[in-house]
Amino acid sequence: MEKEEKHYLYVLIVAALLINAITVSPLIPWQGWTFWSKPTPTSAFDISICNYQFTLPSGGIRAKVSEPVKFVVTSCDVTYGFGVFHKSGRMLFQIQVLPNYGNEIVWIFDEPGSYTIRSTEYSGPEHPFMVLPDAITVVP
Amino acid sequence: MTMSKAPMTLQVLSLRYAVVAIVFLALAGIEGMFMRTQLSNISVNVPGVITIPMTPEHYYAMLTAHPLVGAYGWAYLAVFAAFYFLVPTLTKKPLYSMRLANGHMWMHIVGLLTVWSAGYFLRFGSLYTVYWPLPVVRFPPVSVVAFAVGLALVELSVLCFIFNLFATILMRSEASPLPKGVALHSLLMASFGLDGMVRSLRGLFGRKTALNGGTHAPDPEPLPVFVVAVMRGSIDAVLNAVVLAGAGVLMLVFTLPTLLTGLRLDPLIIDPLVYKNVFWWGLDMIADGDVLIWVAGTLYLLAPILTNRPLYGEQVVRYVILTDLIVSMGVWSHHLLSDRPQPDWMRLISGQFITWGEFFTMGLSFFSVLMTLWLARPLKFNMPMKFMLGGIMGFALGGGSGLLQANFAVNLVMHNTQWVPGFHIHQMLLTGLSSILFAAIYALLPMLTGTGLKSERLSNLHFWLWTIGGVGMAFSMGLAWRDGMLRRTLYRGVEMYLPYMNAATFFGVVLALGFLAFLVNLVRTYGLRTLIALFIPSIAKPK
Numbered sequence: 001m002e003k004e005e006k007h008y009l010y011v012l013i014v015a016a017l018l019i020n021a022i023t024v025s026p027l028i029p030w031q032g033w034t035f036w037s038k039p040t041p042t043s044a045f046d047i048s049i050c051n052y053q054f055t056l057p058s059g060g061i062r063a064k065v066s067e068p069v070k071f072v073v074t075s076c077d078v079t080y081g082f083g084v085f086h087k088s089g090r091m092l093f094q095i096q097v098l099p100n101y102g103n104e105i106v107w108i109f110d111e112p113g114s115y116t117i118r119s120t121e122y123s124g125p126e127h128p129f130m131v132l133p134d135a136i137t138v139v140p
Numbered sequence: 141m142t143m144s145k146a147p148m149t150l151q152v153l154s155l156r157y158a159v160v161a162i163v164f165l166a167l168a169g170i171e172g173m174f175m176r177t178q179l180s181n182i183s184v185n186v187p188g189v190i191t192i193p194m195t196p197e198h199y200y201a202m203l204t205a206h207p208l209v210g211a212y213g214w215a216y217l218a219v220f221a222a223f224y225f226l227v228p229t230l231t232k233k234p235l236y237s238m239r240l241a242n243g244h245m246w247m248h249i250v251g252l253l254t255v256w257s258a259g260y261f262l263r264f265g266s267l268y269t270v271y272w273p274l275p276v277v278r279f280p281p282v283s284v285v286a287f288a289v290g291l292a293l294v295e296l297s298v299l300c301f302i303f304n305l306f307a308t309i310l311m312r313s314e315a316s317p318l319p320k321g322v323a324l325h326s327l328l329m330a331s332f333g334l335d336g337m338v339r340s341l342r343g344l345f346g347r348k349t350a351l352n353g354g355t356h357a358p359d360p361e362p363l364p365v366f367v368v369a370v371m372r373g374s375i376d377a378v379l380n381a382v383v384l385a386g387a388g389v390l391m392l393v394f395t396l397p398t399l400l401t402g403l404r405l406d407p408l409i410i411d412p413l414v415y416k417n418v419f420w421w422g423l424d425m426i427a428d429g430d431v432l433i434w435v436a437g438t439l440y441l442l443a444p445i446l447t448n449r450p451l452y453g454e455q456v457v458r459y460v461i462l463t464d465l466i467v468s469m470g471v472w473s474h475h476l477l478s479d480r481p482q483p484d485w486m487r488l489i490s491g492q493f494i495t496w497g498e499f500f501t502m503g504l505s506f507f508s509v510l511m512t513l514w515l516a517r518p519l520k521f522n523m524p525m526k527f528m529l530g531g532i533m534g535f536a537l538g539g540g541s542g543l544l545q546a547n548f549a550v551n552l553v554m555h556n557t558q559w560v561p562g563f564h565i566h567q568m569l570l571t572g573l574s575s576i577l578f579a580a581i582y583a584l585l586p587m588l589t590g591t592g593l594k595s596e597r598l599s600n601l602h603f604w605l606w607t608i609g610g611v612g613m614a615f616s617m618g619l620a621w622r623d624g625m626l627r628r629t630l631y632r633g634v635e636m637y638l639p640y641m642n643a644a645t646f647f648g649v650v651l652a653l654g655f656l657a658f659l660v661n662l663v664r665t666y667g668l669r670t671l672i673a674l675f676i677p678s679i680a681k682p683k
Binding site (some may be wrong): 001002004005008009012015016019023024028030031034035077078079081083084085086088089090091092093094095096098099100101102103104105118120121122123124125126127128 | 145195196199200267269271272273275277278408411412413416452453455456476478479480481484488492493495499500503504507508511543547548549550552553555556557566622623624625626628629630631632636
């Protein structure tokens with residue numbers, strides 16, 4: 001291996017280690033609770049999807065800022081997505097919803113307000129219409 | 141270039157493939173532009189052909205065909221064009237079967253047109269991902285059958301290509317008098333990149349050969365590194381073809397009984413997560429195997445040809461080829477980072493850490509090529525050189541964004557947003573892969589026809605418009621991620637994403653104009669009649 005190649009390889013190694021260490025660490029806020037601490041949720045919401053239709057818990061979805069809540073999403077037919085969006089349009093998080101599985105995620109909201117649910121995975125031609133505005137209410 | 145009724149030559153074969161590839165690129169581009177107009181809320185009505193806005197069924201059928209036409213029609217056939225000429229030429233052997241090469245080109249064309257028709261006429265719109273059980277739940281059985289048969293023909297064509305290349309290299313000839321068994325052994329060693337390692341170990345332990353006083357036969361001349369990369373990529377291509385053909389068979393198993401007897405099998409007896417793992421393992425053999433290693437191989441060939449000096453760090457490159465085999469087989473979980481039932485350790489190790497292996501393999505490949513150019517200064521910036529550098533830039537931009545989305549933490553806020561098709565896929569395929577393919581076409585045309593393209597001005601226009609259009613479109617799409625715009629989603633009546641989508645449409649037009657400059661140059665240089673005569677020799681001008 002030539003000298004220049006070795007130096008270049010060292011640069012690649014340092015860059016790779018640095019970026020991976022930072023992104024695996026709790027420096028990425030949600031990494032703290034989705035991967036490291038895994039806190040016990042204060043409430044859980046079961047959501048089912050069948051033939052393009054979301055079915056939410058009968059009491060709606062209400063969460064408190066800074067409290068971990070669990071979403072359990074199931075599908076009866078094909079793979080969908082479950083994404084939660086801020087009023088500004090920004091996506092907070094999303095997961096895939098596989099049929100035959102309980103697809104779970106724990107989330108901690110950091111801002112009160114209303115949030116939109118949208119399917120984030122293509123599930124057929126009606127996919128673009130799978131959106132529920134203001135489906136989640138987060139209170140202080 | 142003139143055509144006559146002379147027997148098929150490697151040059152004619154290669155040109156045929158290149159012309160068909162360019163036609164498919166045009167088709168993929170037209171589809172792409174129709175979809176851009178859809179996302180920009182532009183109305184277009186061509187009676188009897190297309191109406192924009194389309195119905196969602198039509199849009200998603202087009203979205204299903206677009207990547208398949210682009211990947212298998214343009215990229216694969218352009219690669220076939222180059223390799224069918226270069227591999228026999230570099231190994232100094234005739235092509236194993238000219239008839240097979242010509243035959244499977246037609247099989248490929250019929251297969252792709254069948255796939256395209258399944259969408260356009262029968263509205264099959266399961267996307268190229270065909271997540272189980274979507275195809276058999278949502279779409280008419282006849283469309284599923286048409287799609288599966290078309291896909292099977294394309295994959296069979298790919299297998300024919302690989303067979304033909306391997307058979308060519310294994311063939312005994314005066315230039316390669318090795319016994320067949322030895323040739324096979326050397327080829328397999330080279331395909332897995334092990335030949336360099338064995339040579340190094342022998343050197344380390346000082347094995348004596350006939351050349352330095354020993355009794356062992358001297359090691360055979362190593363295969364050119366380009367050929368090693370071609371063979372290495374072929375392993376991925378075979379595995380990919382088998383897995384995709386398997387997905388097609390599964391669709392047929394669940395669709396044919398419904399079509400023939402009305403019997404409906406429960407598709408969920410196939411586990412969607414297991415299917416997704418197997419499918420992405422196979423599909424990634426293209427994205428993270430073929431594309432990377434075949435492109436790297438093309439660069440390993442182009443750089444020395446364009447600079448007239450040996451490839452810098454060739455031995456390291458041989459190890460890179462071996463390493464990439466392992467990497468390409470281990471990265472598939474980066475497509476399942478958002479699938480929570482997939483175990484954390486798989487998502488982290490396969491999805492993120494192994495994917496970073498590509499940072500090293502492609503990083504070292506580019507370094508080797510760029511050092512070769514650097515040491516050859518002053519460089520002549522001809523068209524292959526410009527496109528090669530543009531392609532490396534495209535891969536660097538698209539690859540970097542790919543690494544970011546293939547991240548355990550970041551994927552949670554990025555998966556299935558416009559970041560993926562914008563910053564990553566279109567950057568990789570248009571600015572990266574396509575530019576490298578254009579570099580190869582510009583370099584090969586003089587070898588195949590005896591003359592390069594006539595107008596340097598049009599060639600330069602092609603380069604600049606293609607590069608600016610490709611980068612601009614990728615960035616315009618990708619930036620829509622910030623505002624939460626998803627991929628594969630129509631936003632009828634939503635205005636917040638229009639600035640991004642309108643910019644993407646504008647740059648798409650710039651890109652198309654670049655391609656048009658190339659087409660005009662091609663036709664002005666060789667004449668439309670000559671290009672058609674590649675397929676119908678009887679219409680060639682008499683000599």
